[in-house]
Amino acid sequence: MQEAAMKYSTGNFKPIIDKCEGCERVVEESGEKYCKTFLNPEAKWRIGICNFATHQKPEISIARARINPLKAAKRASKK
Numbered sequence: 001m002q003e004a005a006m007k008y009s010t011g012n013f014k015p016i017i018d019k020c021e022g023c024e025r026v027v028e029e030s031g032e033k034y035c036k037t038f039l040n041p042e043a044k045w046r047i048g049i050c051n052f053a054t055h056q057k058p059e060i061s062i063a064r065a066r067i068n069p070l071k072a073a074k075r076a077s078k079k
Contacts, residue, residue, distance in 0.1 A: 012039055013034045013035070013039055014034075014039065014040045014041065014042065015032050015033060015034060015041075016033045016034060016035055016041045017041055017042050017045060019045050019050070019053075020033075020035060020041050020045075020050070020053075021055075022055040023035070023050075023052075023053055023054050023055045024054040024055070025037045025052055025054060035052070037052045038050075038052060
């Protein structure tokens with residue numbers, strides 16, 4: 001257990017940010033909370049959602065393509 005505390009207190013791991021709260025990968029050592037998977041959690045959230053996050057899932061949006069009504073009518077008449 002002491003080896004794990006030494007690992008997080010060496011300065012390589014940075015504390016988590018607000019968006020990381022609730023994730024299963026958060027470890028608390030010496031009163032600070034750290035991500036056990038990634039050294040700098042803030043960098044993972046900079047682009048969008050962290051790919052290691054277990055408490056949030058990415059939103060999948062399906063965009064419907066607009067079909068030209070003339071082409072659709074021609075295709076329907078061929079059948």
